[in-house]
Amino acid sequence: MRNTEILVSGAGIAGAALAYWLRAAGCTVTVVERAPAPRPGGQTVDLRGAGREVVTRMGLMDRARAVAVDQEGMAIVDARGRIKATMTVDAFGGEGIISEIEILRGDLARVLYEATLPDTEYVFDDTITGLDQDDDGVTVTFEKAAPRRFGLVVGADGMHSVVRALAFGPESDCVRPLNVYNAWFTMNGDLDLRGWFQMFNAPGGLVASARPGRLPGEIKAALAFRSPPLAYDRRDVGAQRALVASRFESVTGWEVPRLLRAMETAPDFFFEPMGQVHLDGWSRGRVALIGDAGHCPTPLTGLGTSLALVGAYVLAGELTTTGDHRAAFARYDEIMRPYVTEAQKLPPGGASGFAPSSALAIRMRAASMRSMTRWPMRSLLAAQFAKAGNITLPDYRPLAVR
Numbered sequence: 001m002r003n004t005e006i007l008v009s010g011a012g013i014a015g016a017a018l019a020y021w022l023r024a025a026g027c028t029v030t031v032v033e034r035a036p037a038p039r040p041g042g043q044t045v046d047l048r049g050a051g052r053e054v055v056t057r058m059g060l061m062d063r064a065r066a067v068a069v070d071q072e073g074m075a076i077v078d079a080r081g082r083i084k085a086t087m088t089v090d091a092f093g094g095e096g097i098i099s100e101i102e103i104l105r106g107d108l109a110r111v112l113y114e115a116t117l118p119d120t121e122y123v124f125d126d127t128i129t130g131l132d133q134d135d136d137g138v139t140v141t142f143e144k145a146a147p148r149r150f151g152l153v154v155g156a157d158g159m160h161s162v163v164r165a166l167a168f169g170p171e172s173d174c175v176r177p178l179n180v181y182n183a184w185f186t187m188n189g190d191l192d193l194r195g196w197f198q199m200f201n202a203p204g205g206l207v208a209s210a211r212p213g214r215l216p217g218e219i220k221a222a223l224a225f226r227s228p229p230l231a232y233d234r235r236d237v238g239a240q241r242a243l244v245a246s247r248f249e250s251v252t253g254w255e256v257p258r259l260l261r262a263m264e265t266a267p268d269f270f271f272e273p274m275g276q277v278h279l280d281g282w283s284r285g286r287v288a289l290i291g292d293a294g295h296c297p298t299p300l301t302g303l304g305t306s307l308a309l310v311g312a313y314v315l316a317g318e319l320t321t322t323g324d325h326r327a328a329f330a331r332y333d334e335i336m337r338p339y340v341t342e343a344q345k346l347p348p349g350g351a352s353g354f355a356p357s358s359a360l361a362i363r364m365r366a367a368s369m370r371s372m373t374r375w376p377m378r379s380l381l382a383a384q385f386a387k388a389g390n391i392t393l394p395d396y397r398p399l400a401v402r
């Protein structure tokens with residue numbers, strides 16, 4: 001497989017990690033990314049369990065730790081900003097709701113991206129528009145670049161994967177919506193979080209949160225709401241901001257008005273519905289999927305980044321140790337399937353636990369958080385957090401770390 005030219009769609013966590021491992025094994029890799037540069041933005045993502053081990057095997061743990069966010073843990077606050085329940089970062093041995101190593105998504109994507117340079121070709125500001133497979137390869141057409149031929153194509157292009165749409169079928173066939181919509185953005189200012197990831201629930205299934213960024217004064221904010229399926233234009237960011245603002249316009253508690261003002265001008269505003277991707281198989285001929293494109297578990301599980309890192313490692317390992325892409329894709333599926341199936345089981349309460357509707361349910365959420373480190377909730381939660389390590393990572397000798 002080493003002489004095969006591989007095209008990866010998406011330079012996020014999964015795409016950059018796959019490029020890293022393929023390149024380390026001597027493959028020729030091209031990555032096409034719709035954004036004009038590695039996408040910044042997002043709150044923190046967790047490095048847990050096997051995902052943490054993959055980063056260690058990459059030799060990037062020191063770089064990852066160097067950009068980790070310093071925080072106390074998670075705190076549920078009321079409308080007056082009073083802390084009602086907390087979970088510190090050292091709960092559950094550093095693998096609780098906030099894990100010991102949390103990195104801003106954009107920082108992790110950049111660490112991975114930089115580790116693939118200089119010998120990975122990146123095509124930014126473009127997207128695949130067509131895939132035509134035959135016995136020897138795939139002819140790929142792009143929105144801007146000239147058509148090219150590759151041996152294999154891997155979709156690492158997130159929840160709304162274009163590769164999945166072209167090779168597997170429409171999104172409606174495989175995405176199960178949770179009916180939660182989430183906006184992430186960065187703000188700067190004097191919001192005093194005292195080091196906590198603060199979360200405020202308002203009646204009607206509204207969730208506002210803010211957590212410390214890595215730079216002084218930087219705050220990573222999010223506004224989420226529950227709603228039956230909504231039609232919205234994925235390209236129209238202005239309409240997305242207006243949609244979020246309309247949902248929160250009557251909320252005056254905690255720091256919501258300040259978050260709404262900051263959202264209006266945030267350069268990295270990112271809006272996405274939460275949904276899980278379920279597919280019976282992650283390959284079609286010479287095309288495969290990794291990360292959220294293949295099996296998004298939603299941010300509610302805290303496991304999307306681990307799945308992306310582990311999937312990239314396993315797919316690269318199988319492609320470079322198995323002589324044939326069909327066998328490699330089958331092994332990738334076999335190894336990842338149990339891990340993904342468990343990870344996609346939502347934590348107790350699911351979407352309504354995250355975004356409760358009534359004032360009573362909101363009070364119960366805080367009470368439930370206070371009980372999480374005590375019996376019997378403790379063992380339930382420990383099992384949820386331990387899922388990140390529920391896979392024995394194969395040892396792929398040819399995947400040399402630089």
Ligand SMILES: Cc1cc2nc3c(=O)[nH]c(=O)nc-3n(C[C@H](O)[C@H](O)[C@H](O)COP(=O)(O)OP(=O)(O)OC[C@H]3O[C@@H](n4cnc5c(N)ncnc54)[C@H](O)[C@@H]3O)c2cc1C
Nearest residue numbers: 010012013014033034042043157158162291292299304308
């Ligand atoms: C801007 C952003 C912010 C996020 N914030 C959070 C967060 O705060 N908390 C959390 O838990 N998860 C967040 N996520 C999701 C999280 O990154 C993933 O669940 C997880 O890390 C798996 O990574 P992935 O590489 O599969 O997907 P992603 O990290 O979503 O990466 C997909 C990449 O593909 C690119 N892409 C999309 N469409 C195309 C296309 N047609 N052609 C080429 N490239 C394309 C995207 O620009 C992106 O770079 C965020 C994702 C993004 C893109």
